[in-house]
Amino acid sequence: MPESVSGWIWIFGAIVFLLCSNAVYALVELAIGGPQATINILSLIGETYDVSVTTYVVTSMLAAATFFGVLCSLFIRKLTVETAAAKISDAIESKLQHNQGQLEKVVTKRFANLSMNDFKITEHLKHIKIQLEENQGRIEKTDNARNKYNRTIEKQIITLKEMKRKIEKIESQLTPKPHLTSRSNIQEISGVGDKIADELKTAGITTVEKLIIEEPAVIAQRTKLSDSKIEKIQGTAQLLMIPRINENKAKLLQKAGITSANKLASQNPIPLFKKIANVAKNSDDTPTLEEITSYIKSARSNFTAFN
Numbered sequence: 001m002p003e004s005v006s007g008w009i010w011i012f013g014a015i016v017f018l019l020c021s022n023a024v025y026a027l028v029e030l031a032i033g034g035p036q037a038t039i040n041i042l043s044l045i046g047e048t049y050d051v052s053v054t055t056y057v058v059t060s061m062l063a064a065a066t067f068f069g070v071l072c073s074l075f076i077r078k079l080t081v082e083t084a085a086a087k088i089s090d091a092i093e094s095k096l097q098h099n100q101g102q103l104e105k106v107v108t109k110r111f112a113n114l115s116m117n118d119f120k121i122t123e124h125l126k127h128i129k130i131q132l133e134e135n136q137g138r139i140e141k142t143d144n145a146r147n148k149y150n151r152t153i154e155k156q157i158i159t160l161k162e163m164k165r166k167i168e169k170i171e172s173q174l175t176p177k178p179h180l181t182s183r184s185n186i187q188e189i190s191g192v193g194d195k196i197a198d199e200l201k202t203a204g205i206t207t208v209e210k211l212i213i214e215e216p217a218v219i220a221q222r223t224k225l226s227d228s229k230i231e232k233i234q235g236t237a238q239l240l241m242i243p244r245i246n247e248n249k250a251k252l253l254q255k256a257g258i259t260s261a262n263k264l265a266s267q268n269p270i271p272l273f274k275k276i277a278n279v280a281k282n283s284d285d286t287p288t289l290e291e292i293t294s295y296i297k298s299a300r301s302n303f304t305a306f307n
Contacts, residue, residue: 009078012071019064026057179247180240182209189237190247196233199223208237235260242298248285253295255279261303269293 029037030053038050180188186205187197203222205211211219216230223230238261239250256275258264273289280286287295 006078009071009074012067012074016064016067016071019060019067023057023060023064026053026060029053030057176243178241178243179245179250180208180237182207182212182241184208186211186237189233190240190250191236192233196225196229199225208241212237232259235263238262238303239264242295242302244287244291245295246285249287252276252280252285252287261299264295265299265303267296269296272296 026039029039033053035052035054037053039053039056184207186192186200186208187194189208189211192200200206200211200219200223203219205214205219212234216227216234219225219230220227236250236254239245239253239258240247242261242264245253253259253264253276256272256279258267258272269289269292273287273292276286276292
């Protein structure tokens, strides 16, 4: 079955055409045969009937008129629908055109805003680029200044190291070395011969350091030497470890009663100078007052821990 009005119009148009044809046929038969004429028709069940031509004409015309009315109704309805559809279409098209115009205005405005924003962004980026270049220049200047400063510092450090080395060299030249050091062999001590050295070595005493840090009584227990002998050897070693004191000057100090560095540290320079002068008897190794003062200072700074 057709779904559109146009389809129904075509169907009812065909029916009206057929009914009108039957009516014309009936009128022709009526004109030829008169009112008493009959028309033989076939029923839906397959049987034939004789119908009066007058009845057939009236029936055909009524049916044709009825279907023609329906056809006209459908046609009018189609026109109404098409008109309404046309109006709706026109309204929609008008609305679309209006919306399109509004949309074009909005899009144009947005594009204008975007163009302005792009311009502002471009200008801002240019400004940022200029600032970055300026900052880069400042950073490079700072780096150059820092590198220059670092090079200057490095040169100064090298200069200071060189000065320190020279000062240490001068100090080593100016500062007299002691006759003995803690690493010296015990046989370098004045008064220690082979026999005493062998005795000390049996007790594990091989250097000046090991000798002066050990208690005399402990060493005496390990050797055949007396406490007093060991104390004298320790005192002699201590005196010889003081700068500018050689063996002869150590003997002068011992004659003056200074038998250890600890006793030397407790002395007053002038009285000690007088004592040494009395025992020296014009010896060439007689120390000066300045030398005695330096002996006492060295003893106080290096040997005050010894008793």
